[in-house]
Amino acid sequence: MKPSTLRAVVVLLYAAFLLLPASCAPKESRFLALPPNPPLASEPQVSVLLEGSPEVMIPLGAKYTLTGENGAVLKSDTTPREAALGVDKGVITLGSMPLTSSKKVRLSANLPISVSGERVKASLLILPAADGFGVVITIPFEDYIAGVIEAELYKSWPLEVRKVQAIAARSFALVRMTRTPKSAQYQIRASELDQTFRFPAADSDSRKAADSTRGTILMYRGNILEALYCSSCGGKTAAAESVFETPPIAPLSSVSCLCASRWAEAKDLWRFEVEWPAFYKAALAESKDKPIPSPGRVELTRAPDGTVTAFIVKYPDGEITVSGKDLRERVGPRNLKSLWFDAVCREGKLTFIGRGFGHRVGLCQWGALEMAKSGEDYVSILAHYYPGAFPARLYK
Numbered sequence: 001m002k003p004s005t006l007r008a009v010v011v012l013l014y015a016a017f018l019l020l021p022a023s024c025a026p027k028e029s030r031f032l033a034l035p036p037n038p039p040l041a042s043e044p045q046v047s048v049l050l051e052g053s054p055e056v057m058i059p060l061g062a063k064y065t066l067t068g069e070n071g072a073v074l075k076s077d078t079t080p081r082e083a084a085l086g087v088d089k090g091v092i093t094l095g096s097m098p099l100t101s102s103k104k105v106r107l108s109a110n111l112p113i114s115v116s117g118e119r120v121k122a123s124l125l126i127l128p129a130a131d132g133f134g135v136v137i138t139i140p141f142e143d144y145i146a147g148v149i150e151a152e153l154y155k156s157w158p159l160e161v162r163k164v165q166a167i168a169a170r171s172f173a174l175v176r177m178t179r180t181p182k183s184a185q186y187q188i189r190a191s192e193l194d195q196t197f198r199f200p201a202a203d204s205d206s207r208k209a210a211d212s213t214r215g216t217i218l219m220y221r222g223n224i225l226e227a228l229y230c231s232s233c234g235g236k237t238a239a240a241e242s243v244f245e246t247p248p249i250a251p252l253s254s255v256s257c258l259c260a261s262r263w264a265e266a267k268d269l270w271r272f273e274v275e276w277p278a279f280y281k282a283a284l285a286e287s288k289d290k291p292i293p294s295p296g297r298v299e300l301t302r303a304p305d306g307t308v309t310a311f312i313v314k315y316p317d318g319e320i321t322v323s324g325k326d327l328r329e330r331v332g333p334r335n336l337k338s339l340w341f342d343a344v345c346r347e348g349k350l351t352f353i354g355r356g357f358g359h360r361v362g363l364c365q366w367g368a369l370e371m372a373k374s375g376e377d378y379v380s381i382l383a384h385y386y387p388g389a390f391p392a393r394l395y396k
């Protein structure tokens, strides 16, 4: 399909959905959100939390103002030299000047402030954190989407995969934004907890992918789809209901994936080994005081998509069961890289051997790369990973 034809189709389909009465488009899943009403007239802004004390520089000669929570001006001055935000013994500093140790402050300047190497014109909200500070930037939504693509995909990956990522990321973020209360300090986190983010160069392919799909999101039955995605699904994506214990929803059902070739051999699988007592304490113990029993016989129940739904330890006089979802949270998602695994208990050690990274639901980035290499365009890649959902343009 030519881009111009596709554009016309998505605009028409979205217009048709806006005309549907609400009763025709029931919200039936936690992965759906009604589109903005009234419709967005133009590109929105998004406030993004950058954690881990990102680099913030105020340029030489800038007149800056620090404002406290109640709107009172705490300080207003001109920088005699370029000054960086830092932390000294738990106190946030600007250059050598202490700013705040516990309260959030707003920093604005008459010149663009540099955040992680990018000049940002808006004011910044600075949030003290246990290990430094976080910075909330408010930027145009399309700039944010280009930054998500830049952070999520390798530099060498082709434009077509970037377009897929653009639409998935936009859809995912918009659902998060519609759920964020207006009083919240930020709408989305620039980390794996939501979506990673890095400012792209102006002429980057990430920027081109955002521009060429501008405003386009994924719709399902009149709702915006929270288009979940993962790095690699292991060869078959997981259905949302297997991983999140939610009702089934067609666009987040299990589909086959070309990334299977990346997991074909035993050496490709991930492994995690843990001593039985440590595992028992982290994942199974109901109370700290009870003695740790010896390892029992481990059994797994799994969904057709491979997801372990229950981890069971059997003893002659009973059994201990923990759901797959709880198990991954307790053992740690970096240790248990997905819920598609086998578990072997031998000589006091438990070994997990698995495939796929993350929740495995929705788009698989490595699988999308394989599809793009075989000539599929971004519309058919999205149709494969989100069956029943389709792209629609939310704003021009």
Ligand SMILES: [Zn+2]
Pocket (backbone or CB within 6 Å): 232, 233, 234, 235, 236, 237, 257, 258, 259, 260, 364, 365, 366, 367
């Ligand atoms: Zn995959």
